[in-house]
Structure formats: C-alpha cells, structure tokens
Amino acid sequence: MLAVKVPKKEAEMARRRLLELGILAKGYSIKREGDFVLFPVTGPVNGFELVEAEFERTERRPHSYREVVEVPAELRQLLPSSFDIIGDIAIIELPEELMPHGRAIGGAILKVHRHIKAVFAKGGKVEGEYRVRELIHLAGENRTETVHRENGIRLKLDVARVYYTPRLATERMRVFEKTQPGEIVFDMFAGVGPYSILLARKADLVFAVDLNPWAVKYLEENIRLNKATNIVPVLSDVREVAGKIKADRVIMNLPKFADRFLKEAMLSVKPGGIIHYYGFSPEEDLFSEHEAKIKATARELGFRVEFLDRRKVRPYAPRQFNIAIDFRVE
Ligand SMILES: C[S@@+](CC[C@H](N)C(=O)[O-])C[C@H]1O[C@@H](n2cnc3c(N)ncnc32)[C@H](O)[C@@H]1O
Structure with a gap:
C-alpha cells in the first residue's frame, strides 16, 4: 500500500x-x-x-460480542446490545429466532469478555414464590454459582436457585444513604442479602427474612463472607414473622406481590418508621394505584401515612416500570 x-x-x-x-x-x-x-x-x-510498502494489521480488541459472533445476516439486528453479568456469569435474553444460535452467541461473549466463564440464556419469566427463572446453558462452564460484587459487598449466590438482579444496585445504595445509624431494619424479602448486608453497615440490627431455603443458605454465607455481626437471617414466610418485629425501616422488595403484604409491613414498623415499597406499573399510571392500596391498608389499621418519595427504579418490560414509593407510617 x-x-x-x-x-x-x-x-x-x-x-x-x-x-x-x-x-x-x-x-x-x-x-x-x-x-x-x-x-x-x-x-x-x-x-x-x-x-x-506492506504493513501488518494491528489487532483491535472487539468491544462487543456482536462484532465477532457469526449469525445469519438477517438475524443480526436481533442481537441484544446488553446482557446481565453476575459475578463471572453472563445471562442474556435472546429472542426465539436467535435461540438456535445460542452456542455461537455464548462463545462470542466468552471470547470478548475474558472474565466471563459461563453464559446462560433466560429460559422464561421470573416465576413462583421464590422469584426464579429457568436458565439455558449456552457456553463455557455449566455452573450457576458465583460471587458477585456490588456496592462494596460480596454476594455468593446460585443464579438458578435464587432471585438476584444487578440492576438494583443503585436503588439499594439510595436506600443505604437514607438509613440512619442506630436503626432497626426489617428486610421482608431478603433473598441472598444485597439490601441486608449493605444496610447492616449503618443500621444497628437487620432482620432478613426469606422463604426460599437456598436464598437463606446463601444469605448466611454472605453474612460470614462480609463479616456482618448484626444480621438475623430467618427462613420463614414473612407472614409468620411480621408484627413480632418493630423496625425503623422496612424493605418490601417483592414488586410483583408487595401490595399483598402491606398489612404485615405496617404492623412491623415503629410509629414514624419508614417503608420502602416496590411495585410494577404501566407507564401511564405509575403510582396512583399503589398509593391507593397503601392508603386503604393504613386506614384499615388506623394508621396515617405520609408519602416521602416516589420514583421509577428501572424499566421492567415494554412500557412497564419497577417503581418505588417511600412512606412514613404514624
Ligand atoms: C424479588 S426477590 C428480592 C430479593 C432481594 N431483596 C434482592 O434484592 O435481591 C423476592 C424474594 O422474596 C422471597 N419471598 C417471596 N414470598 C415470600 C414470603 N411470603 N415470605 C418471605 N419471603 C418471600 C423470594 O424467595 C425472593 O427471594
């Protein structure tokens, strides 16, 4: 040239x-x-x-698996631009048309992201009481246990047996920032402990409840891993525990069904205590339905609620949002 x-x-x-x-x-x-x-x-x-003269080509490392993956040209536009990374495991949501090319896609992810050791496709929706989903192995190690770092804590978990999403890291940090030293926190749907372990760095005591035995097994391991000494893990349906605990702050991270547990939450909070409520909502009405349920439950119990904050946490499905409402109970 x-x-x-x-x-x-x-x-x-x-x-x-x-x-x-x-x-x-x-x-x-x-x-x-x-x-x-x-x-x-x-x-x-x-x-x-x-x-x-002749020149050697310089190697530029590809930034995206989409640059190296081989799929039929007409399917290229369907390749997702992002996927979740939990520890050293990647979880991607593939449209049906791309599933036959799952191995190639998984292989391309492993090639471009050297720290990823296993790739899975989402095999369905998050379902059931435990809020887990089926995963389909695409490439790399056929292993679902990993250690994820988030907000300065380490979380060991099995992505196939417990609920966990890295997409709530910012929301959890926001709740941490509101938490005050000396508080008693009640994490009603604790999972493997991403709220509990973080908030335990500020609060006096955290009650962390979950009914999935796998979640509580990992929660206990994570308490040790992070050297927390002020968390009480409880394997139970939260309905058995609620009311016996009086907390300054209650976390209700079960957006699909949180409205069914409002009574339990309000009976577990001290006068003036704060509840962090999560829900799913359509874009056109993000808060009013949830707030109506909160007010109705408070009225039934003879409490008064003061809404402190309401926000979109993240998109959840097309035109659907995961929302948060913080309120005080008097
Ligand atoms: C959406 S996940 C949230 C987990 C965790 N807070 C997080 O941020 O990763 C909801 C959790 O609630 C638990 N759960 C569902 N119903 C429950 C109940 N009635 N009592 C206690 N835990 C429950 C599930 O097992 C699941 O781990």
Whole structure:
C-alpha cells in the first residue's frame, strides 16, 4: 500500500501532520526501516516521499460480542446490545429466532469478555414464590454459582436457585444513604442479602427474612463472607414473622406481590418508621394505584401515612416500570 517515508528524527512531526490531514491509514502498524519510518497512508500527499510498502494489521480488541459472533445476516439486528453479568456469569435474553444460535452467541461473549466463564440464556419469566427463572446453558462452564460484587459487598449466590438482579444496585445504595445509624431494619424479602448486608453497615440490627431455603443458605454465607455481626437471617414466610418485629425501616422488595403484604409491613414498623415499597406499573399510571392500596391498608389499621418519595427504579418490560414509593407510617 501507499506509504510516506521519513527520517526517524522527523517521524513524530510527520505523524502529527498526517493525522491533521486525516490521511494516516487506520488499522496498520507503523514500520521501521533502518533510519527511516514508514507510515501507511490512504492517498498521495504533498511534501513527503511516497513509496509502496506492506504493513501488518494491528489487532483491535472487539468491544462487543456482536462484532465477532457469526449469525445469519438477517438475524443480526436481533442481537441484544446488553446482557446481565453476575459475578463471572453472563445471562442474556435472546429472542426465539436467535435461540438456535445460542452456542455461537455464548462463545462470542466468552471470547470478548475474558472474565466471563459461563453464559446462560433466560429460559422464561421470573416465576413462583421464590422469584426464579429457568436458565439455558449456552457456553463455557455449566455452573450457576458465583460471587458477585456490588456496592462494596460480596454476594455468593446460585443464579438458578435464587432471585438476584444487578440492576438494583443503585436503588439499594439510595436506600443505604437514607438509613440512619442506630436503626432497626426489617428486610421482608431478603433473598441472598444485597439490601441486608449493605444496610447492616449503618443500621444497628437487620432482620432478613426469606422463604426460599437456598436464598437463606446463601444469605448466611454472605453474612460470614462480609463479616456482618448484626444480621438475623430467618427462613420463614414473612407472614409468620411480621408484627413480632418493630423496625425503623422496612424493605418490601417483592414488586410483583408487595401490595399483598402491606398489612404485615405496617404492623412491623415503629410509629414514624419508614417503608420502602416496590411495585410494577404501566407507564401511564405509575403510582396512583399503589398509593391507593397503601392508603386503604393504613386506614384499615388506623394508621396515617405520609408519602416521602416516589420514583421509577428501572424499566421492567415494554412500557412497564419497577417503581418505588417511600412512606412514613404514624
Ligand atoms: C424479588 S426477590 C428480592 C430479593 C432481594 N431483596 C434482592 O434484592 O435481591 C423476592 C424474594 O422474596 C422471597 N419471598 C417471596 N414470598 C415470600 C414470603 N411470603 N415470605 C418471605 N419471603 C418471600 C423470594 O424467595 C425472593 O427471594
């Protein structure tokens, strides 16, 4: 290809000039020949000695699996631009048309993201009381246990046996920032402990309840892993425990069914205590239905509620949002 040849001592000046002119060919390495340096160029340029030369291509590491994956051209546009990473496991949501190419997609993810050791596809919706979903192994190790880091804590978990999403990390940090030293916290649907372990760094005591035995097994391991000494893990249906605990702050992270547990939450909070309620809502009505249920339950129990904050936490499905409502109970 066409090249500009300059004496070594003028090489830096020449490189800048060629860059300015936008004529330096990208993707090739510059070549040294004795006391001269050769730059690959895309066309003739005045004021330089031009020669023909061969150049080696420079390797640019691909940034996305989409750059290296081999799928039929007509399916390329369906390739998801993102996927979840939990520890060293990737979980991707593939449209049906791409499922037959799952191995190639998984392989491409492993190739581009060297820290990922296993790739799974979502095999369905998050379902049941335990809020877990089926996973389909695509590539790498057929292993579902990993250790994930979030907000400075370590969480060991099995992605096939417990609920966990890294997409709530910011929300959990927001609740941590509101938590005050000395508080008693009641994490009603604790899972493997991402709220409990974080909030235990500020609160006096955290009650962490879950009815999934796998979640509580990992919660207990995570309490040890993070050297927390002020968390009480409880394997139980929260209905058995609620009312026996009086907390300053209650976390209701079960968006699909939280409205069914409002009574339990309100009976577990001290006067003036705060409840962090989560729900799913359509875009056109994010809060009013949930707030109506909160008010109705408070009325039934003879409590008064003061709404403190309401926000979209994250998109959940097309035109559906995971929302949060913080309220005080008097
Ligand atoms: C959406 S997950 C949230 C887990 C955790 N808070 C997190 O952020 O990863 C809800 C959790 O509630 C638990 N759960 C569902 N119904 C329950 C109940 N009646 N009593 C106690 N735990 C329950 C499930 O097992 C699941 O681990």
